[in-house]
Amino acid sequence: MPITSRAIDHQAVLDFIVEQQQSPATACAYLGTDAESIKDDLKGLDQPWTETLHISTAEDGRLTGAVVIEWDEELARSWVYGPWIEQDAWVAHGPALLGTVTSLAPVGDHEMYADVAHREMAELATRCGWRHREANFEYSRTAPVPANELDLQIRPATAEDLPRVRALHEAEFPGTYASAVELLDRAGRYSTLVLDDGDGVRGYVAYQHQGRDGVYLDFITVDPTARRAGIGELLITAAQQCTGRQRIELTVDENRAGARAFYEALGFDQVAATRPYRSPRPNMWAH
Ligand SMILES: CC(C)(COP(=O)(O)OP(=O)(O)OC[C@H]1O[C@@H](n2cnc3c(N)ncnc32)[C@H](O)[C@@H]1OP(=O)(O)O)[C@@H](O)C(=O)NCCC(=O)NCCS
Known part of the structure; x- marks a missing residue:
């Protein structure tokens, strides 16, 4: 069974997530890089992370991917943490991990979030028909x-x-x-x-x-x-x-080219660029 929520070694999954969080090209942008903060953030989710966690495994049982979800029924939205997937398993396990975890959330609008450098996340979104939303550029200046x-x-x-x-x-x-x-x-x-x-x-x-x-x-x-x-x-x-x-930080939307030019003229450095991906809108006419 490649995708499962059973008999999971949570420490091994946490180690895997922390490793994937170290590079913007493999990280989920809702979480940082520090192991303790990642653990605390996952523990603080509205739904216990150990209950929504699903993993993918290779034939020999090796962990190849993990995903967690949090949702808010009032806002009718969910936030997918991850998926974190080994480089060569994205095509095989990405859509199933995403499909499985979003089917747990009793809401119609799902989001996942990554640095624009995370190519696999962008390709997974495209493969699953998710919308690429406007990127957020983070700037910082110490002066x-x-x-x-x-x-x-x-x-x-x-x-x-x-x-x-x-x-x-x-x-x-x-x-x-x-x-x-x-x-x-x-x-x-x-x-x-x-x-x-x-x-x-x-x-x-x-x-x-x-x-x-x-x-x-x-x-x-x-x-x-x-x-x-x-x-x-x-x-x-x-x-x-x-x-x-001395330090000022801010986030600016992709479409605000004038503001980005303004911050760059004032000596701000772009430190990250992240993009949310949203699930297809639920079909309003379906019954
Ligand atoms: C971004 C904003 C606050 C800049 O205010 P401003 O008073 O026009 O900026 P300044 O005159 O102090 O500009 C300083 C320098 O930044 C650069 N700059 C500012 N606006 C720019 C633009 N639209 N395009 C290119 N460069 C720009 C220029 O180098 C400028 O110096 P210069 O006019 O001598 O060439 C203003 O354009 C604005 O209100 N934009 C809409 C709101 C917005 O996008 N806010 C930021 C979202 S977080």
């Missing part, structure tokens, strides 16, 4: 915090800025994970700065502290009529000055 004073036009956002920040935010990021109200909530998780040139808010940047010495930049938008005048750069500088932190 000394500018010693000069904060630009006079930049200040923390206040409740009065809501209409203007909301207009910019919703036009640029419709339906995104954080609303303008959340960005301006002083007790919330985001810090938001605005650039106000006296005639009104021309742009905002929203960020969070990340770890001990980093900043994660969630959103930055400059009014379309005020772009290419240095406002974006001033807002990034201000985020550094206000936090006193």
Whole structure:
């Protein structure tokens, strides 16, 4: 039986997963590279990973692949962890591992996630009719915090800025994970700065502290009529000055070529490029 969920040596599977996680070309992008964190993340899944785990084996019983799934019935979505498969077993075992594990989840929309360097994951998605979604580019920059004073036009956002920040935010990021109200909530998780040139808010940047010495930049938008005048750069500088932190990280969608050029012009390095793959949409007309 090449695909099974029975009599599995969980430690051997964990070792296999950790080994596969070491390279972006074989890793699942939901997990990192550190063995302990991988174990903790798998243990933290909504459904026990040992219960959804399926493996593939060679004829001699050797482990050749593994896959785990987590789902959320309210969101009607699942997230496939893996599959992690030995190089020459993708064609033979990939579709069966994916098909078996997604059939466990009582939801219609499934996702798996990998670096764009993971060729086998992309080919498996194509072979199974899954959609290749837009890639996410991760950028990072570590630079000394500018010693000069904060630009006079930049200040923390206040409740009065809501209409203007909301207009910019919703036009640029419709339906995104954080609303303008959340960005301006002083007790919330985001810090938001605005650039106000006296005639009104021309742009905002929203960020969070990340770890001990980093900043994660969630959103930055400059009014379309005020772009290419240095406002974006001033807002990034201000985020550094206000936090006193040298490292800034962020993620940007594949289709935002202008933003990617902006970050590259400011000295950010692309550190990863990951792509979600989504199962075919359930047939709405099927009964
Ligand atoms: C990305 C964005 C914030 C940049 O703001 P901005 O005020 O126009 O940027 P700056 O004027 O400070 O640009 C600094 C440098 O970045 C580069 N740059 C900025 N926008 C660029 C673009 N569209 N194409 C190519 N290079 C660009 C240029 O080198 C520019 O210097 P230059 O104008 O002297 O050539 C703005 O274009 C924007 O709001 N985009 C839509 C929202 C978005 O994509 N946000 C990022 C998502 S995470």
